[in-house]
Amino acid sequence: MNRYECFEFLAPLIKDELIVGSLSGQRVEWGHLSQHEGNLLVACMGGALGIGIGLALVLPNRKVLVFESDGSMLLSLYNLPTLGSLQPSNLAVFVFDNEIYSGTRISEPTATAGKTDLAAVARDCGIAQSTTVRDLNSFQREAKAALEQNSLRFVVCKVDQTTGHRQIRRSNEDLSEHKYRFVRYLERTESKEIFRGRG
Amino acid sequence: METELARRIVAGLREAGIGFVSYLPETRLSQILPLMREDPSFMLVPVANESEGVSIAAGAALGGRPAAVYMEGSGVYVSSYNLLVIGKRLGVPMLLIVAHYGSLMDRRNSFLYAAPGLHLPGNLESLNIPYEVLEDGQHLENKIKGAVQLMHAIKQPVALLFTGDFTV
Numbered sequence A: 001m002n003r004y005e006c007f008e009f010l011a012p013l014i015k016d017e018l019i020v021g022s023l024s025g026q027r028v029e030w031g032h033l034s035q036h037e038g039n040l041l042v043a044c045m046g047g048a049l050g051i052g053i054g055l056a057l058v059l060p061n062r063k064v065l066v067f068e069s070d071g072s073m074l075l076s077l078y079n080l081p082t083l084g085s086l087q088p089s090n091l092a093v094f095v096f097d098n099e100i101y102s103g104t105r106i107s108e109p110t111a112t113a114g115k116t117d118l119a120a121v122a123r124d125c126g127i128a129q130s131t132t133v134r135d136l137n138s139f140q141r142e143a144k145a146a147l148e149q150n151s152l153r154f155v156v157c158k159v160d161q162t163t164g165h166r167q168i169r170r171s172n173e174d175l176s177e178h179k180y181r182f183v184r185y186l187e188r189t190e191s192k193e194i195f196r197g198r199g
Numbered sequence B: 001m002e003t004e005l006a007r008r009i010v011a012g013l014r015e016a017g018i019g020f021v022s023y024l025p026e027t028r029l030s031q032i033l034p035l036m037r038e039d040p041s042f043m044l045v046p047v048a049n050e051s052e053g054v055s056i057a058a059g060a061a062l063g064g065r066p067a068a069v070y071m072e073g074s075g076v077y078v079s080s081y082n083l084l085v086i087g088k089r090l091g092v093p094m095l096l097i098v099a100h101y102g103s104l105m106d107r108r109n110s111f112l113y114a115a116p117g118l119h120l121p122g123n124l125e126s127l128n129i130p131y132e133v134l135e136d137g138q139h140l141e142n143k144i145k146g147a148v149q150l151m152h153a154i155k156q157p158v159a160l161l162f163t164g165d166f167t168v
Helices: A003-013 A025-033 A048-058 A070-075 A079-086 A118-124 A136-148 A175-190 B003-016 B032-037 B050-062 B074-078 B080-091 B114-126 B140-154
Strands: A018-021 A039-041 A064-069 A091-097 A130-133 A153-158 B020-023 B043-046 B067-072 B094-099 B131-134 B157-162
Touching: A003 A025, A003 A091, A003 A136, A018 A025, A018 A048, A025 A039, A025 A064, A039 A175, A048 A064, A048 A079, A048 A091, A048 B020, A048 B043, A048 B050, A064 A070, A070 A091, A070 A118, A079 A118, A079 B043, A079 B050, A091 A118, A091 A136, A118 A130, A118 A153, A130 A136, A136 A153, A175 B050, A175 B080, B003 B032, B003 B094, B003 B140, B020 B050, B032 B043, B050 B067, B050 B074, B050 B080, B050 B094, B067 B074, B074 B080, B074 B094, B074 B114, B080 B157, B094 B140, B114 B131, B114 B157, B131 B140, B140 B157
Parallel strands: A018 A039, A018 A064, A064 A091, A091 A153, A130 A153, B020 B043, B020 B067, B067 B094, B094 B157, B131 B157
Antiparallel strands: none
């Protein structure tokens, strides 16, 4: 299974869900496949899940999907006990785990290439619906369930090491523009003011 | 800290429109926590690390609930990367409520706190995060309101550092 085919399956299913993504190849691939205004691809390691938790808490009627990577998740493991305590039922986390720091370009392995089992860590932090998938059919089943069911879900997706994202042309949209697009979309669909001209 | 000062901080935050507070508890300002917990104006979220305090508050703010992060001064060091890439680079308004331990006016100062406390303003300056040091209750509500107004105006973090009478 590779990440791109997971995204190819998921992208057309997204309607009004909010998508929070982290960094690297997944940001490039998802941004290429989905122009959804509810995408917030924050471009930093260790920040996406926290932002997703915050969004899920203040928008309890909105489904939030978080895309993390193994490297980013390992950098921010402190999120898991917090998530296990808070149990936001409108949040689903997908960790695309290729077992390497792909940004290094030398395939330096992460701890998940060894004995670390992120799904087990999440489960022991109180996230009961925590699982690992290793093939596309299993991913599709979990993705559909995440969209249809109202329960906290943590899915580690074991994916191949790929470099296809390096062939994808990067968006010209900068982070500020990206953020405003997301916020204006939320303001419109939630019928509330978020960014104020005046304090 | 006198109970009255804690009450005024919480009232000031509420009046300024703060509705979400992530926090890692500490000693000096901890009296604000039970007051916020019993106040329905606030959604109060305990965290395990100030870095996630920043990222969770950012999510809340982007979702439309004006947010603050309450932490000890050490938390600014711990969360500096998220403050930079989420708070500053992405640009998300949030109020940092910081117990300025180890500062000149910290009534509980000791060798444990002095080094990180003295470097804290320089750390915030290196991040280009505006801050105000509060030593007593004079103009407390106006300073909170001003900091919140500034964070909305620049859509970035703004810090209030509490020392002096707030550290008793």
